[in-house]
Amino acid sequence: MNSVANKVAVVGSGISGAVCASILARNGVSVTIFESARGPGGRMSQRREVTEDGRELVFDHGAPYFTVSKAEVWDLVREWESRGLVAEWDENFGAFDCISHKFLGIQQEGLTKNYVGVPGMNAICRALCQETGVESKFGVGVGRLEWLEDENLWSLMGLDGKNLGQFQGVVASDKNIVSPRFTNVTGRAPPLDMNLVPGMAVKLQDIPVIPCFALMIAFAEPLFAIPTKGFRVVNSKVLSWACCDSSKPGRSATCERWVLHSTVEYANGIIAQTGLLKPSEATLKKVAEELFHELQCTGLDISQPFFKRAHRWGSAFPATSIAREEKCLWEKNKRLAICGDFCVSPNIEGAIVSGIAAASKLSSCW
Known part of the structure; x- marks a missing residue:
């Protein structure tokens, strides 16, 4: 037991898992994060693209910003701000009505504080990791979580079948670890056998998610026809949100970069045609054209971008909260915590709150 004393595996490096890992480590727990992607962040990750002429572009193609209302989150954000990891995105926001072709309710400065990671949304997770x-x-996906009853330990195996080690506790911050969606995408059983945690089974059976396509576009000149740096799109079946990514603090201003998000209706329509597997380049090109065409149909003076690429978020945005009071799911006897925005509220703050709660549960074990 001494060789694995106070060792915890955290599956997923999104903000919930990263916050949990950081708090555990500060409490003297040895933490290993396993992330199937190349870098941290989850939907707070930053996308790097290279144009045909070799120019590098970066986009926050998932969560554009986050807000704070809870005291425990304020404490963390103030610390991150002092470390230069976050800054307030002090711009006006509003809505655009596709029927009247007018901007509505442009928000005045100071009413709400919107925070972003610096120099990208993934900066917070990267620092915590x-x-x-x-x-x-990174680049290590967990294929199986096995509970070793005799040793009272968890054993983790990779997607390639390799042994990833044994741990006294596990934090799963990726809902796909138990989701049927994992099977639909990989053809394999979810990593966590629900028979091991029957008390959690009902809540975790099938967490509904909201799909979304994101479009990353770059312009040589500013879009002066748009009077705000972020706006909801109403009365559109295709677009739901648009923001000027390059207007955020700490970003390069060599060109103007925008990120557009599709509606759920549009994303579901594409997925119904193409399935849940990774979309083809042809599909992503078609999506990029359609999302940009919808922006042009606003009647705003939109020039042609020199870069345009779409990305699909298949399951990053949860459509429910399964542990609003508890803030995370907890199996004390097996020292297993499941956390994420799908536990508290479907936003960045909800994910942070859940990560804090999971760390508290694990820390209480020792």
Whole structure:
């Protein structure tokens, strides 16, 4: 037991898992993060693209910003702000009505504080994954979680069948670890056998998600026809949100970069035609054209971008909250915590709150 004393595996490096790992490490727990992607962040990740002429572009193609209302989150955000990891995105926001072709209710400065990671949304997760006591393994997907009853330990195996180690506790911050969606995408059973945690089974059976396509576009000149740096799109079956990514603090201003998000209706329509597997380049090109065409149909003076690429978020945005009071799911006897925005509220703050709660549960074990 001494060789694995106070060792915890955290599956997923989104903000919930990263916050949980950081708090555990500060409490003296040895933490290993396993992330199937190349870098941290989940839907707070930053996308790097290279144009045909070799120019590098970066986009926050998932969550554009976050807000704070809870005291425990304020404490963390103030610390991150002092470290230069976050800054307030102090711009006006509003809505655009596709029927009247008018901007509505442009928000005045100071009414709401919107925060972003600096120099990208993934900056917070990246810093937390590098803290003392946290070991991060990127590009390593977890294929199986096995409970060793005799040793009272968890054993983790990779998607390639390799042994990833044994741990006293596990935090799963990726809902797909138990979701049938994992099977639909990979053809394999979900990593966590629900028979091991029957008390959680009902809540975790099938968490509904909201799909979304994001369009990343870059312009040589500013879009002066748009009077706000972020706006909801109403009365559109295709677009739901648009923001000027390059207007955020700490971003390069060599060109103007925008990120558009599709409606759920539009994304579901595409997925119904193409399935849940990774979309083809042809599909992504078609989506990019359609999303940009919808922006042009607003009647605004929109020039042609020199870069345009779409990305699909298949399951990043939860459509429900399964543990609003508890803030995370907890199996004390097996020292298993499941956390994420799908537990508290479907936003960044909800994910942070859930990660804090999961860390508290694990910390109480020792």
